[in-house]
Amino acid sequence: xxxxxxxxxxxxxxxxxxxxxxxxxxxxxxxxxxxxxxxxxxxxxxxxxxxxxxxxxxxxxxxxxxxxxxxxxxxxxxxxxxxxxxxxxxxxxxxxxxxxxxxxxxxxxxxxxxxxxxxxxx
Amino acid sequence: xxxxxxxxxxxxxxxxxxxxxxxxxxxxxxxxxxxxxxxxxxxxxxxxxxxxxxxxxxxxxxxxxxxxxxxxxxxxxxxxxxxxxxxxxxxxxxxxxxxxxxxxxxxxxxxxxxxxxxxxxxxxxxxxxxxxxxxxxxxxxxxxxxxxxxxxxxxxxxxxxxxxxxxxxxxxxxxxxxxxxxxxxxxxxxxxxxxxxxxxxxxxxxxxxxxxxxxxxxxxxxxxxxxxxxxxxxxxxxxxxxxxxxxxxxxxxxxxxxxxxxxxxxxxxxxxxxxxxxxxxxxxxxxxxxxx
Numbered sequence: 001x002x003x004x005x006x007x008x009x010x011x012x013x014x015x016x017x018x019x020x021x022x023x024x025x026x027x028x029x030x031x032x033x034x035x036x037x038x039x040x041x042x043x044x045x046x047x048x049x050x051x052x053x054x055x056x057x058x059x060x061x062x063x064x065x066x067x068x069x070x071x072x073x074x075x076x077x078x079x080x081x082x083x084x085x086x087x088x089x090x091x092x093x094x095x096x097x098x099x100x101x102x103x104x105x106x107x108x109x110x111x112x113x114x115x116x117x118x119x120x121x122x
Numbered sequence: 123x124x125x126x127x128x129x130x131x132x133x134x135x136x137x138x139x140x141x142x143x144x145x146x147x148x149x150x151x152x153x154x155x156x157x158x159x160x161x162x163x164x165x166x167x168x169x170x171x172x173x174x175x176x177x178x179x180x181x182x183x184x185x186x187x188x189x190x191x192x193x194x195x196x197x198x199x200x201x202x203x204x205x206x207x208x209x210x211x212x213x214x215x216x217x218x219x220x221x222x223x224x225x226x227x228x229x230x231x232x233x234x235x236x237x238x239x240x241x242x243x244x245x246x247x248x249x250x251x252x253x254x255x256x257x258x259x260x261x262x263x264x265x266x267x268x269x270x271x272x273x274x275x276x277x278x279x280x281x282x283x284x285x286x287x288x289x290x291x292x293x294x295x296x297x298x299x300x301x302x303x304x305x306x307x308x309x310x311x312x313x314x315x316x317x318x319x320x321x322x323x324x325x326x327x328x329x330x331x332x333x334x335x336x337x338x339x340x341x342x343x344x345x346x347x348x349x350x351x352x353x354x355x356x357x358x359x360x361x362x363x364x365x366x367x368x369x370x371x372x373x374x375x376x377x378x379x380x381x382x383x384x385x386x387x388x389x390x391x392x393x394x395x396x397x398x399x400x401x402x403x404x405x406x407x408x409x410x411x412x413x414x
Contacts, residue, residue, distance in 0.1 A: 008397040011346055012323055043302035046294065047323045048160050048342075 012047060016055040024064065024075060024083055031080060035065060035073040130157045131189070132278050132310045133178055138186035140173050140334075147173040148184060149334030155327075157277075158307040162321055163314045164401075165331035166409050171314040174331065175282055178312070179208055191277055204234060207276040209267055211283035215255045221266060222251035228270050240273035243303065261292035268296060272304045279304070281313045285320070293317070297324055322401040330408050337408060350387050351399040354378045358393040365390070369407035381407050 006012050023029045035041075038056065042049040056073055059065045064079045076082075103113070133155040140148040147170045155161050165171050176182045180195030180202060188195060193202045215224060221244070229237050247265045255263060264284065271279065285293040301324065305311060315321055328345060330338040340348065354362045356376050363370075367380035381399055382390060390396050399407075 006323070008351075008400065011343075011398070039302050042305075043298045045323075046297055046301070046320075048326045049301065049305065050326050051323065 013051045013054040017058050020059060024079055029075050031075050031077045033075045037072055132157050132191060134189045136187040138177060138184055138188060140184040146334050151334055151336055153329055153336045153339050157310050159326045160311045160324055161327045162325040163312060163329050163331060164318060164405060169331045170334040171331055172282060175280055205277040207271045207274050208280045209271055209284050211286050215263060217256040219255050221249050221253050232274055234275045236273045240269050243269035243272060261288050264288060268299060279311045283315055318402045318405055332409055346398045348384055349399050349404055350382050350390050350396050352380050352390045352396050353394045354380050355394045362393045
């Protein structure tokens with residue numbers, strides 16, 4: 001039984017969805033893998049099944065998982081590709097500008113950064 | 123089935139009144155419980171929770187309009203009990219009965235009891251058919267009670283402080299079994315509890331009851347949208363207060379937490395970090411002054 005701390009900032013179904021997405025990005029869940037049933041997740045994490053269904057529904061709407069009739073939810077073949085594209089997009093629009101800002105604030109030059117990235121510390 | 127039961131309400135209560143001596147336990151209580159939901163009935167001691175449950179179960183006389191699964195619990199209690207199950211906070215299983223005998227008894231009196239299902243549930247516990255209730259711990263008695271009740275294909279399950287006095291392992295297991303082996307969209311569960319944190323993510327709907335009146339009745343999603351808690355920055359206190367928070371409390375290090383009802387989150391975000399309040403915080407704010 002894994003205790004999960006949900007944060008108050010976002011709805012639980014979204015946090016659950018993010019959790020599944022993270023597992024896909026980490027390769028814990030691969031294309032063709034089955035997701036645990038709504039019931040199992042609800043019982044394990046002590047969530048109401050409607051919350052779990054809603055998270056799964058959003059994953060399905062984004063074509064990251066698909067419903068196979070009578071069998072449950074499965075990670076789609078294109079899930080990793082889709083996720084990679086959307087995560088790249090998110091990095092470029094959200095994270096990278098912050099990193100850039102910090103680089104500028106610290107006055108780091110491109111050659112210093114490259115040297116460090118190429119293992120220049122050793 | 124019944125034309126009188128509007129839409130798909132499992133319980134429909136309007137203007138319930140019940141007085142004990144000169145105190146009103148139910149005072150114009152009205153609420154609706156739709157099918158396929160897990161509803162928490164939450165209130166301070168003496169707010170009327172148990173009286174409301176007793177009315178639903180047809181255990182007490184009262185005034186007002188009440189339909190449970192389309193029936194009136196005052197006059198159609200016997201038929202109603204085919205579709206309703208109840209776990210009370212007090213021990214109702216006789217202390218001398220053996221596990222095996224309890225199963226036989228329920229199998230004998232309840233047409234919708236599935237003995238094999240009950241035995242399957244008990245196989246996951248340490249209960250033995252020959253054990254007597256008086257030899258069991260409180261947690262094990264609840265396990266037995268739950269197994270008996272979950273093996274009945276009822277439409278409405280009423281739980282009155284079901285995990286009171288249980289340790290955390292039994293409590294967690296109780297809700298786990300309920301969610302994994304029992305609940306589905308055709309069933310409705312009504313829970314009263316003081317352990318608000320424990321059930322808050324399990325509930326689909328919540329009702330707060332105070333002085334015999336339902337003061338909040340909403341799906342949990344709607345609660346998240348309607349109520350916003352803001353960590354108000356010191357320089358925004360006056361502006362935030364102008365929007366009339368329903369609760370305000372000061373934290374160490376100069377922050378103030380305010381709770382707003384019905385003010386859009388983007389408008390509040392200007393005052394500081396916003397978040398969805400926990401059910402416990404909401405409860406405390408709503409019930410302020412109850413015991414004063």
